[in-house]
Amino acid sequence: MSWRKEERRAERGYHHGNLKEALLQAALGLIAEKGAAGFTFADAARMAGVSAAAPYRHFRDRDELLSSIAQRGFEQFEARLTAAWDDGRPDTVTAFERVGRAYLAFAREEPAFYNAMFESGLPVDANAALQAASERAFNVIRAAAERLAALAPPGAPRPPAMMMALHIWSMAHGVASLFSRGDAARRKLPMSPDELLEAEVLIYLRGLGFPTERRPQAKSAEPPPVPPEAPSGSGVPPGGPWGKPK
Amino acid sequence: MSWRKEERRAERGYHHGNLKEALLQAALGLIAEKGAAGFTFADAARMAGVSAAAPYRHFRDRDELLSSIAQRGFEQFEARLTAAWDDGRPDTVTAFERVGRAYLAFAREEPAFYNAMFESGLPVDANAALQAASERAFNVIRAAAERLAALAPPGAPRPPAMMMALHIWSMAHGVASLFSRGDAARRKLPMSPDELLEAEVLIYLRGLGFPTERRPQAKSAEPPPVPPEAPSGSGVPPGGPWGKPK
DNA sequence: AGCTCATGTGAACGGCTTTTACATGAGCCG
DNA sequence: CGGCTCATGTAAAAGCCGTTCACATGAGCT
CATH class of the missing domain: 1.10.357.10 (Tetracycline Repressor, domain 2)
Structure with a gap:
């Protein structure tokens, strides 16, 4: 399963296309699991398949x-x-x-x-x-x-x-x-x-x-x-x- | 004021004497200020004048x-x-x-x-x-x-x-x-x-x-x-x- | 085709949590 | 009094996170 990341990257190219929405959905899932306190910006980014810095293009901060x-x-x-x-x-x-x-x-x-x-x-x-x-x-x-x-x-x-x-x-x-x-x-x-x-x-x-x-x-x-x-x-x-x- | 730390250390010696209580009080103050989410184990330790690892002698974790x-x-x-x-x-x-x-x-x-x-x-x-x-x-x-x-x-x-x-x-x-x-x-x-x-x-x-x-x-x-x-x-x-x- | 700018990357900084090996000294025992 | 022991504290390190910065990419317009 280690091809996942590369494939995802290949699938979507350098740009995600809909990152903002993907981050919101990912965060929603994470908060449901672990609560707002346990939710992590980095996790949401990982779940969306982007680097930890990418979310900052769409949200000022966590x-x-x-x-x-x-x-x-x-x-x-x-x-x-x-x-x-x-x-x-x-x-x-x-x-x-x-x-x-x-x-x-x-x-x-x-x-x-x-x-x-x-x-x-x-x-x-x-x-x-x-x-x-x-x-x-x-x-x-x-x-x-x-x-x-x-x-x-x-x-x-x-x-x-x-x-x-x-x-x-x-x-x-x-x-x-x-x-x-x-x-x-x-x-x-x-x-x-x-x-x-x-x-x-x-x-x-x-x-x-x-x-x-x-x-x-x-x-x-x-x-x-x-x-x-x-x-x-x-x-x-x-x-x-x-x-x-x- | 930079003698503060050394003096505190001199005052209390290597052992704090009542660290558990001091940590509870410090945490109480921090939570009142910044909420339980913003409260930090390290901060409480600092406030009590001990290293960040000391609290682990009294509490399993945060x-x-x-x-x-x-x-x-x-x-x-x-x-x-x-x-x-x-x-x-x-x-x-x-x-x-x-x-x-x-x-x-x-x-x-x-x-x-x-x-x-x-x-x-x-x-x-x-x-x-x-x-x-x-x-x-x-x-x-x-x-x-x-x-x-x-x-x-x-x-x-x-x-x-x-x-x-x-x-x-x-x-x-x-x-x-x-x-x-x-x-x-x-x-x-x-x-x-x-x-x-x-x-x-x-x-x-x-x-x-x-x-x-x-x-x-x-x-x-x-x-x-x-x-x-x-x-x-x-x-x-x-x-x-x-x-x-x- | 070329330019531009929004969007994504990698590296780096500082801070936090937790663990580990080591230091200190208070209290007890002989 | 001398020495031992063990609770208590320290420093260092690993791993994670948030955030920033310089740089890369490529979508869309001219």
């Missing part, structure tokens, strides 16, 4: 490659959250929970992106484009929270949508960081991270007085009536959001 | 030093959470929220420990002692949740204490990670991380049907009556847990 990956991650993240939200269909609460699950799914299925985005220790404001991408992703949650806030039961003071969005974000991020990723997933739990987060969000929404049942809503007209008997029993499946304790 | 710090961190963390809980005085809900604030305070005031414990990327199960220390810290939250669960309003199904503990942990960790530490703290927020977490926990507890007012409770006898008018107004300060929207 950090810039990392933050490029983080930026892409935020873009894909935004796309997945947007798809999960699906403009609040079929009803706001259901869609909202789907966003929560999408958050966890992303953390689980794209560990490299998630790592670069949230665990690589690179400063949020290092790159203006990065920060913007991060904000766009958050804005999906924020917009969803706004729709949800608009459905708040009348009478009670309306919760600020921004606060709700931050709360949901912190729940999803907390569960993902602690229980849903790599080594952390090895902590033994009585339930899956998905179930854990779903219950958490349901209880939270109930605390805000929302009906937490899932059924189609009027488009955006009158909010469904809150059962007058007591919000604590409103529409939650029997046993509450956490199922029956055995 | 990771072992890191996990020693994480372990100490979990011990101090446990102590602070235990103090905050204060065995549920003056009432369970108040004490519970104090635990939440203690979580954030620790993340803020001991960034080096927090970093080593949660952000250094070292596997949770690398070290049995580390894992045990981590579990002891979590058990404080768990025990508090158990006391809280015992106060659950009668009639409704009782929430599993373990689940509550995990929920609270994820909220505190999410807020700390996203908003309360280093670079992340630079995200602009409409409220302080402490307020954010407090509101989050209050809403969550209300979602479980808990009275979220703060007033002395009977020792552990009958839970205070839930005002029959509506849990959504029960004891929460005017404006709800989030203050008045302006």
